[in-house]
Amino acid sequence: MHIGMVGLGKMGGNMRQRIEAAGHTVTGYDTNPEISDVASLAELAEALPAGSRVVWIMVPAGAPTLTVLEELATRLGAGDLVIEGGNSYYRDDQTNAAMLAERGIGYIDAGISGGVWGREYGYGTMVGGSAEDVERAMPIFDALRPDGPREEGFVHAGGVGAGHFSKMVHNGIEYGLMQAYAEGYEIIASRSDLVPDVAAVLRAWQRGTVVRSWLLELLVDALEGDPGLASVDDYANDSGEGRWTLEEAIDNAVPAPTIAAALFARFASRQEQSPAMKAIAALREEFGGHAVRRADER
Ligand SMILES: O=C(CO)[C@H](O)[C@H](O)COP(=O)(O)O
Numbered sequence: 428m429h430i431g432m433v434g435l436g437k438m439g440g441n442m443r444q445r446i447e448a449a450g451h452t453v454t455g456y457d458t459n460p461e462i463s464d465v466a467s468l469a470e471l472a473e474a475l476p477a478g479s480r481v482v483w484i485m486v487p488a489g490a491p492t493l494t495v496l497e498e499l500a501t502r503l504g505a506g507d508l509v510i511e512g513g514n515s516y517y518r519d520d521q522t523n524a525a526m527l528a529e530r531g532i533g534y535i536d537a538g539i540s541g542g543v544w545g546r547e548y549g550y551g552t553m554v555g556g557s558a559e560d561v562e563r564a565m566p567i568f569d570a571l572r573p574d575g576p577r578e579e580g581f582v583h584a585g586g587v588g589a590g591h592f593s594k595m596v597h598n599g600i601e602y603g604l605m606q607a608y609a610e611g612y613e614i615i616a617s618r619s620d621l622v623p624d625v626a627a628v629l630r631a632w633q634r635g636t637v638v639r640s641w642l643l644e645l646l647v648d649a650l651e652g653d654p655g656l657a658s659v660d661d662y663a664n665d666s667g668e669g670r671w672t673l674e675e676a677i678d679n680a681v682p683a684p685t686i687a688a689a690l691f692a693r694f695a696s697r698q699e700q701s702p703a704m705k706a707i708a709a710l711r712e713e714f715g716g717h718a719v720r721r722a723d724e725r
Contacts, residue, residue: 428566429454431471431482433495434513435462438539439485441546442512442571449570468495472502480507481564483537488513488667496523505531508560510567512537516671517588517595520555524587533560534587538594539571549573552581553597555589592675599672599686602665604642606689612646616655626650663693 428451432443435457443453456471457463465471472480480503484495492513499509509527511520515536524534535556541549550571554561561568561583572580584593615625622628630647633639649656669690676683695701711717 428452428481429475430567431456431475431480433457433468433471433482433484433499434486435459436485437543438512438545439483441543442483442485442539442550445546445549446567446570449566451567451570468498468502472499477504478506481510481567482507483510483512483567485512488515493519493523496526500527500530500532503527503530503532507531508533508535508563510535510537510554510564511591512539514538514594514598514666514668515591516667517555517590517592520588520591524556533557533563535560535564536587536590537568538590538597540594540597541573545571549580551597553584553590553593554582555585555587555591555593556583557586558583595668595671595675598668599683601642602669602672602689602693603685604640606685606692608638608642608646612650626654661696663696665690665693669693 430446430451430453432439432446432453432455435443435455439455439457440462443455446453454471454474455462455464456468460466465474471482475482482499482503484492484499486492486495492511492515496509496511503509509532511523511534515523517536520534520536524536527534533556535554537555538553539545540551540553550573552568552572554564554568568581569577582593584590612625612629615622615628619625626647629643629650633644633647653659669686673683673687673690675681676686708719712719
């Protein structure tokens with residue numbers, strides 16, 4: 428197949444290489460002219476066969492994705508297909524698909540997991556859209572997914588939105604798993620008098636144990652590269668998927684305390700001081716006369 432790829436950053440650029448390694452042709456567009464094959468989205472559309480163009484969008488979620496979609500709506504036409512591969516909110520997919528459908532342009536939302544390692548190991552791929560559109564793009568999905576049985580690295584999860592919905596929940600789980608490993612790491616590290624090499628314990632968990640996983644391997648790699656994670660600040664950002672997962676849990680009255688705690692722990696990491704903990708310390712003093720550590724005693 429010959430497809431267009433919009434966004435050639437660390438995800439799109441690597442995905443392009445994996446698609447090409449499988450024998451397909453990719454014409455790429457990026458706002459960075461040094462890595463772009465064409466100068467504009469208009470040129471990208473011209474480089475592909477009209478009426479059967481497939482264009483994969485791999486740019487940051489939100490405004491950048493919407494900007495590309497709005498321009499592609501004017502550059503593509505009936506019979507063409509857009510695959511949106513960023514971490515977009517699944518309800519936005521439904522709006523975007525309706526906007527493109529008015530022009531006869533198909534739409535697939537693709538949740539992609541694999542990070543910077545995906546080029547080598549393949550990308551776990553979750554898609555939403557019509558059976559016809561998904562079938563048409565299947566050679567590309569097959570190129571991207573990990574080697575092995577298709578159903579263990581790819582799913583056509585449902586209609587438009589189902590791919591990004593599945594990826595959103597995947598990322599919510601990611602929050603909870605990372606938080607559990609991080610807390611376990613801190614508890615072991617707090618007893619360096621008893622266990623002097625925390626990384627050795629985590630490394631030993633990589634085989635045979637019930638908590639072995641790729642995230643655990645990555646944590647061991649990080650600790651081996653930077654013992655004690657000395658160069659990393661204790662500040663954790665989030666890109667929105669954990670929040671959306673929790674909004675969905677609330678809307679459907681699904682208890683999700685682990686994912687909620689993991690998200691709130693990230694919020695706490697961004698505070699220099701905690702107004703809530705100040706209030707707790709002040710209240711303990713008010714009702715019980717309990718000692719308060721003053722701000723200048725830090
Ligand atoms: O999709 C991913 C991994 O599966 C991204 O790395 C993820 O979006 C990072 O999310 P956050 O910034 O919220 O931790």
